[in-house]
Amino acid sequence: MAGRRRRRRGHLRQERSPLAPPPEDPTPREPTTRREVAIPDRPLKKTCHASSSTSTSMSGPDVWADLLDSLLLQIIALLSSFRDLLALIGTCRSWRAALSSLPPAFSFNFPPLHLQPDDYDPHPHRNYVKHSLLSNTKWQLVDPAKQTSSLRCSAPQNRRVHMRYLGCSYGYLIFSNLEQCLLVDAYSGATVKPPKLKSTGNHDIYCGFLVAPINSSNSRLLFCSRSSMFQWQVGSNSWSEHPLDVERILQVVFFKGEMFAMDLLGRLHRISFVPQLNMQEVAVMWGEDMVVGMSYKQWLVVCGDMLLLVDFSVSIDPFSGFSGTFKVFRLDSTVEPAKWVKVDNLGDNALFLSIDRRNPTFSCMSPERWGGKSNSIYVANPSADCNEPWSVVELGEVVPGTTYSSEPIMAPRPGIHHQQLQSLWVLPSLVYGVG
Numbered sequence: 001m002a003g004r005r006r007r008r009r010g011h012l013r014q015e016r017s018p019l020a021p022p023p024e025d026p027t028p029r030e031p032t033t034r035r036e037v038a039i040p041d042r043p044l045k046k047t048c049h050a051s052s053s054t055s056t057s058m059s060g061p062d063v064w065a066d067l068l069d070s071l072l073l074q075i076i077a078l079l080s081s082f083r084d085l086l087a088l089i090g091t092c093r094s095w096r097a098a099l100s101s102l103p104p105a106f107s108f109n110f111p112p113l114h115l116q117p118d119d120y121d122p123h124p125h126r127n128y129v130k131h132s133l134l135s136n137t138k139w140q141l142v143d144p145a146k147q148t149s150s151l152r153c154s155a156p157q158n159r160r161v162h163m164r165y166l167g168c169s170y171g172y173l174i175f176s177n178l179e180q181c182l183l184v185d186a187y188s189g190a191t192v193k194p195p196k197l198k199s200t201g202n203h204d205i206y207c208g209f210l211v212a213p214i215n216s217s218n219s220r221l222l223f224c225s226r227s228s229m230f231q232w233q234v235g236s237n238s239w240s241e242h243p244l245d246v247e248r249i250l251q252v253v254f255f256k257g258e259m260f261a262m263d264l265l266g267r268l269h270r271i272s273f274v275p276q277l278n279m280q281e282v283a284v285m286w287g288e289d290m291v292v293g294m295s296y297k298q299w300l301v302v303c304g305d306m307l308l309l310v311d312f313s314v315s316i317d318p319f320s321g322f323s324g325t326f327k328v329f330r331l332d333s334t335v336e337p338a339k340w341v342k343v344d345n346l347g348d349n350a351l352f353l354s355i356d357r358r359n360p361t362f363s364c365m366s367p368e369r370w371g372g373k374s375n376s377i378y379v380a381n382p383s384a385d386c387n388e389p390w391s392v393v394e395l396g397e398v399v400p401g402t403t404y405s406s407e408p409i410m411a412p413r414p415g416i417h418h419q420q421l422q423s424l425w426v427l428p429s430l431v432y433g434v435g
Contacts, residue, residue, distance in 0.1 A: 100433030167358035171429030187428035
């Protein structure tokens with residue numbers, strides 16, 4: 001009996017990380033965890049473990065593989081964490097295939113993962129042109145719904161080249177150094193290497209983003225410079241260059257099948273690809289509430305059927321110093337011209353923002369299901385020196401300058417992009433059906 005107990009304890013110490021890929025995933029990874037966590041007694045996870053074991057106590061894996069698609073969609077809608085999603089896609093191949101067949105408008109009700117780089121410079125504004133050695137780029141992924149475990153990831157160790165960070169899109173981190181560029185899956189470490197970009201105008205490229213999941217037939221990678229936009233059709237052998245006559249692009253989002261971009265001046269643009277790549281400004285009227293205070297940063301966030309603009313305005317008090325407040329506006333396109341309308345309460349929603357606006361933003365419905373807070377904004381803290389990896393701010397709450405770290409409020413040039421990977425929120429690429 002004692003021997004059996006010892007063997008059982010040894011087996012528990014060898015469990016996979018809860019954030020590690022499911023057994024069927026062929027991509028090699030080397031996850032580690034801070035602490036192993038026993039899987040809670042939840043029906044969905046019982047199902048996953050039963051089908052992946054040799055136990056015959058259930059009817060067999062075909063029972064789960066033959067579930068109706070309508071029932072499977074109801075199960076997916078109940079997932080409250082990325083770990084739950086891993087359990088689901090690890091159940092059987094048909095469940096994994098179902099993920100890739102979800103409609104584009106489908107949204108999960110669990111939070112994104114938090115990515116914290118290991119070697120981030122806490123004072124990046126002192127050196128905006130710093131390039132990092134890609135092989136030294138490492139990061140940690142933490143699920144806000146399951147904070148007791150983490151997954152350590154890194155860029156390929158054989159890529160000993162210096163590259164600057166250009167953004168994150170559909171689960172891929174985008175790096176470049178003039179001609180060369182590389183896309184690294186933030187979760188698996190898998191890479192995609194586009195062809196070399198040979199142009200005289202590529203020296204001032206400042207951001208990059210995908211327009212669709214990397215394995216989609218219509219996926220493109222876009223780079224923006226001060227005067228041009230470069231386009232690579234994924235799978236092709238060359239880039240195309242198009243003139244870009246707008247201020248510096250700060251952020252790109254996808255809303256109701258269309259792509260929108262916000263520039264340095266806060267103007268909204270619509271990007272289209274037919275008959276050719278072009279960008280057109282959207283006429284939007286600014287409300288009176290949007291010009292109160294000094295706007296420091298703005299983010300676009302898709303929240304259900306709303307396109308939101310989150311504004312962080314700062315004020316200076318001679319006694320208390322800097323303080324800031326988040327305000328939220330929704331785009332009302334039923335009037336001409338469209339206008340931003342103030343939102344006083346987010347309801348049963350939470351928003352997720354990163355300081356670097358080249359990174360994606362997210363929204364999550366019913367955050368209390370995984371221990372989160374409604375009507376709140378989760379901000380990824382830019383420095384590993386902060387006491388917490390992210391801050392949670394209720395909409396309308398005053399944010400003291402000392403609470404938020406000095407970076408968001410004190411950085412003197414908010415329109416300038418950093419060259420290093422910063423703390424951000426990300427959904428792994430397999431969430432978009434490309435795992």
